[in-house]
Amino acid sequence: xxxxxxxxxxxxxxxxxxxxxxxxxxxxxxxxxxxxxxxxxxxxxxxxxxxxxxxxxxxxxxxxxxxxxxxxxxxxxxxxxxxxxxxxxxxxxxxxxxxxxxxxxxxxxxxxxxxxxxxxxxxxxxxxxxxxxxxxxxxxxxxxxxxxxxxxxxxxxxxxxxxxxxxxxxxxxxxxxxxxxxxxxxxxxxxxxxxxxxxxxxxxxxxxxxxxxxxxxxxxxxxxxxxxxxxxxxxxxxxxxxxxxxxxxxxxxxxxxxxxxxxxxxxxxxxxxxxxxxxxxxxxxxxxxxxxxxxxxxxxxxxxxxxxxxxxxxxxxx
Amino acid sequence: xxxxxxxxxxxxxxxxxxxxxxxxxxxxxxxxxxxxxxxxxxxxxxxxxxxxxxxxxxxxxxxxxxxxxxxxxxxxxxxxxxxxxxxxxxxxxxxxxxxxxxxxxxxxxxxxxxxxxxxxxxxxxxxxxxx
Ligand SMILES: Cc1ncc(C[n+]2csc(CCOP(=O)(O)OP(=O)(O)O)c2C)c(N)n1
Ligand code: SF4
Ligand SMILES: [Mg+2]
Numbered sequence: 001x002x003x004x005x006x007x008x009x010x011x012x013x014x015x016x017x018x019x020x021x022x023x024x025x026x027x028x029x030x031x032x033x034x035x036x037x038x039x040x041x042x043x044x045x046x047x048x049x050x051x052x053x054x055x056x057x058x059x060x061x062x063x064x065x066x067x068x069x070x071x072x073x074x075x076x077x078x079x080x081x082x083x084x085x086x087x088x089x090x091x092x093x094x095x096x097x098x099x100x101x102x103x104x105x106x107x108x109x110x111x112x113x114x115x116x117x118x119x120x121x122x123x124x125x126x127x128x129x130x131x132x133x134x135x136x137x138x139x140x141x142x143x144x145x146x147x148x149x150x151x152x153x154x155x156x157x158x159x160x161x162x163x164x165x166x167x168x169x170x171x172x173x174x175x176x177x178x179x180x181x182x183x184x185x186x187x188x189x190x191x192x193x194x195x196x197x198x199x200x201x202x203x204x205x206x207x208x209x210x211x212x213x214x215x216x217x218x219x220x221x222x223x224x225x226x227x228x229x230x231x232x233x234x235x236x237x238x239x240x241x242x243x244x245x246x247x248x249x250x251x252x253x254x255x256x257x258x259x260x261x262x263x264x265x266x267x268x269x270x271x272x273x274x275x276x277x278x279x280x281x282x283x284x285x286x287x288x289x290x291x292x293x294x295x296x297x298x299x300x301x302x303x304x305x306x307x308x309x310x311x312x313x314x315x316x317x318x
Numbered sequence: 319x320x321x322x323x324x325x326x327x328x329x330x331x332x333x334x335x336x337x338x339x340x341x342x343x344x345x346x347x348x349x350x351x352x353x354x355x356x357x358x359x360x361x362x363x364x365x366x367x368x369x370x371x372x373x374x375x376x377x378x379x380x381x382x383x384x385x386x387x388x389x390x391x392x393x394x395x396x397x398x399x400x401x402x403x404x405x406x407x408x409x410x411x412x413x414x415x416x417x418x419x420x421x422x423x424x425x426x427x428x429x430x431x432x433x434x435x436x437x438x439x440x441x442x443x444x445x446x447x448x449x
Contacts, residue, residue: 014382014395017347021335022391022407023361029411033389044344065358066333069343069351202386236412236427239387 016041025059029235046107052080054114115156130189143227186220190259200242232282367410378424384414
């Protein structure tokens with residue numbers, strides 16, 4: 001294994017030479033690129049990357065431009081994970097046969113994909129990669145919606161959110177199904193590492209990414225990615241929204257080692273009411289009408305129950 | 319390349335972002351890289367901006383919050399010091415101003431047409447209400 005990059009503090013981290021470039025076409029204030037930067041800058045090793053169709057891919061590979069200073073491939077919506085897994089399998093085979101020109105460079109294999117590409121359309125591909133034990137990391141940029149095609153609901157879209165295919169209006173409060181628990185599903189493949197991260201907690205995130213790079217086997221990372229366009233907030237407030245998401249425990253930060261050892265990695269000093277998180281976003285605006293206020297109460301109860309569940313799992317080590 | 323019709327593209331494309339060979343990209347800063355025209359680094363999104371950030375180094379404590387949270391790799395930090403904003407790649411989102419912890423802030427948003435020197439000369443004073 002190559003030496004892990006030393007990142008003691010933010011000043012030290014800021015000496016990194018980014019391998020992701022500006023003048024990409026992501027919206028101003030998009031969190032996708034903040035997440036990508038934190039992942040790529042967590043290592044100095046070579047990178048073999050993919051992106052499944054979605055905002056990140058579409059906005060960083062507009063012919064004749066690319067924003068990636070590393071080997072990067074895009075094929076389709078569903079198969080970014082298997083593209084990287086294929087490269088990793090080839091790498092392993094060449095290494096075994098002694099045919100690598102530079103056998104000690106230790107590249108890292110990372111697949112980036114949206115929630116639509118991960119929770120829905122690439123689901124079986126990712127599950128296959130996890131089950132087959134490829135030495136890859138799959139990172140979900142979780143903005144809880146198909147953002148790139150205009151905001152259709154995905155199985156990551158939470159209850160009460162208004163999307164173009166489950167809009168709030170006279171007869172409906174929007175999304176009626178609860179968000180799929182993807183981290184738990186992926187951890188159930190008994191992979192060495194699964195974690196939820198958020199770009200505001202960069203230290204927690206970098207530590208998890210480095211842990212993921214260090215283990216042998218598949219790694220699953222779910223990163224909350226506030227979307228200024230679909231969540232409907234001002235671009236300058238992306239980090240404020242991320243803070244609300246972690247501090248209201250809507251996006252709790254935790255890791256699951258070997259499918260069972262759950263550790264909560266961030267416990268907010270002052271937990272923010274879920275209502276504040278919802279109120280900061282246009283996609284939940286209608287919940288503040290009198291007839292839907294009960295949904296806000298249910299939201300809080302769901303978040304409390306999820307937090308209690310994580311705490312029980314942490315204690316019981318199951 | 320600019321005049322390629324929609325039906326004239328090759329199926330599949332491989333783009334190289336650097337001229338020649340680079341052995342250690344992660345150890346090579348942007349100013350030392352031989353970017354090709356295919357890297358989006360060679361392009362600009364400056365015309366997206368309605369407002370622009372202005373940096374006042376007098377108040378900056380080099381915390382690097384703006385560096386880590388900039389989505390557009392537009393905060394230039396070298397040797398652990400914030401030295402300025404890359405105005406070719408900044409889209410004017412304003413995140414850097416929001417996360418700047420100093421009082422007064424070391425980064426503020428102004429209209430794209432504002433005169434930087436003039437704004438620096440009349441920078442707001444410390445806000446006594448805020449801790
Ligand atoms: C097989 C297939 N179905 C549908 C599409 C159209 N499509 C392109 S991007 C996209 C949405 C991507 O959503 P997500 O994965 O959540 O990424 P985001 O844009 O939100 O980051 C869709 C539906 C496609 N390219 N391929
Ligand atoms: S629509 Fe959302 S996810 Fe897509 S580029 Fe814009 S802010 Fe980013
Ligand atoms: Mg999405």
